[in-house]
Amino acid sequence: MVKQSLIFVKPGELRLDEYHKDDEPSETEVLIDVAACGICGSDLHWHLEGNIGPWYARKEASMGHEASGTVIKVGSKVTHLKPGDRVCCEPCEPCWTCDLCRIGSNNLCHAADSTCAGADKTGFFRTTNVWPAILCHKLPDNMTLKEGALVEPFACCIWAIRRAKLEGNEKILITGSGPIGIICLMIVKAFGASKVCITDLNEERLSASKNFGADYTLLVDSKQTPQQIAEKVNQIMGGPPDVAIDCTGVGSCINTGIIGVRRGGKVLLQGLGSKGVNVDLSTASLRQVDLLGVARYNNTFPAAIDLISSGRVNAKGLVSHIVSLGDYQQAFDLLKKGKGMKILLAPKVDIIQ
Template identity: 45%
Template sequence: MCPYWLSLCSGAHVLLSQCPRRLIFIQGTFSPFLAEVLLRMHSVGICGSDVHYWQHGRIGDFVVKDPMVLGHEASGTVVKVGSGVTHLKPGDRVAIEPGVPREMDEFCKSGRYNLSPTIFFCATPPDDGNLCRYYKHSASYCYKLPDNVTFEEGALIEPLSVGIHACKRAGVTLGSKVFVSGSGPIGLVNVIIAKMMGAAAVVVTDLSASRLQKAKEVGADFTIQVKNETPQEVASKVESVLGCMPEITVECTGVQACIQAGIYATRSGGTLVLVGLGPEMVTVPIVNAAVREVDIRGIFRYCNTWPVAIALLASKRINVKPLVTHRFPLEKALEAFETTKRGEGVKVMLKCDPTDQNP
């Protein structure tokens, strides 16, 4: 067990392995005079970053120095509203956008608030997340869910937003040929969004046959199980199944060899978007990309995606329900984290409301 301390709630700092069955009920203190809402949490998905913080205590420059509540893929029900809140009321079901700007800086003014260096973000040190019974959050970053969108779909808007942001940055459009590297949850949402945005063909690579099968279920046209191929050989296989080199590659693993394959695979003049985060320093064939004018773009989380995602879910243009493969009550958080760590299934969902364990 990693020695780093985690907290399931404010004031009850425990090692996850020692988490008692009785959990304290609220993270933070509700301030009725602010533009905040108090939420009774319902569904919280476990992200790879949650597991990484649990196991290693850091991701890049974000280091866990004090007890921290995990969880940032979430939905819940409004219990109380601050005096400045007008668009929500008690009883409203909402999806939570975990990133909230702390100040109106140049990035917020330009509509790219995700790049603000002072942004609050759930479960990113030193900011607590929302894996708890009750949680308060900025009302402006809580979005009412239509009646035909479930709590779990609401929680899945967070990873879905990564796909929306990545595909927008990549320029996916009608007729695009797209290569998605990696068939984990983020790879899968990129498949879903790329197809929704009009991609004519999407090919997905992964080591896991079961995950590639899931990619087919959510809309991938072709899959390639990678074994011991070189990056150039992977690129050649991608071109072979598509019948051409893809204009767009979305790299969702962060693995050096996969980034290399992404550069080799992308058509001259195309775009490679780096979504997965791996080592700080990687070796890539940058000259190959440069002389072929392959644009390499990064993404950092997302911005302005919740209204789009809710509209897509409500209209049934996309279906994310197959992504949830495991469900656990909050009391079994350790078991849920262990399941995610082992790579079982796709998305593990924790159910925080003991009176409602439904999707």
């Protein structure tokens, strides 16, 4: 069987390489037969622009970080996994020893910024991959490999929502109805939000959000000001939301949240754009709105697996396309056009249909 790996060449250009020999896992690693890997919004930014926020794509890097697969081989010191186990993988490896890691904030570890799939470590847009066993989570029998490829974005969103310290019955505004927006929608509903309004420029994606529990949807126009959109949200929801979750990284959307939430409310910064944004900090301060940054996930893979396997969220319904790794350009072209929802790249499409 020919093995393939998707490589970042330069902004706007990817390359599919062939390889014939797998890397040998060390005593603490496993070799994984990759089943599927989701294309994240960050992958699209890296492909088209070469960076997202402060992170730049490394030339000749193998991309992809939302992965599931089956263990082929285990290192001599690996005890919690065996060949044949189906797993999902945490993409970033912390140092485990710094002050932040030792207090449980390994998502803030400096090492984790670079030792990530697609950065200094080989990513999962490939047929097989060697990965630290400690970062691999066994999937329950009732979870599919398709669902396993969604655990990483769910883990990120669960961590974001935990940062907001929701107590239940809150009114929530979500700006952006892409995959992350929809995942946040499903999670806040599962966590007891009373009403959720979601906004977007993309009518097709916005319409799809109704299938995942949105109480209100608002199609916005790029010519509208944050003030105008915030006023419309207040009218629709019968008052200001308690929390806004921005899933776009766009300054105007963040400002909509700052203006739109109640005084003393919270704005979660879940989205990340490719460039700096203009945010109305004066209004945030005067309204005493808390802006909450979010860094990846933090010990939330088990919670994500539990949420998906329990059926409390419709994770499988999020996947709109499963595309062969060899047809990667088709998948990225769909995303560039704002088509579909979550797109998975799969070395063997038939095993996760």
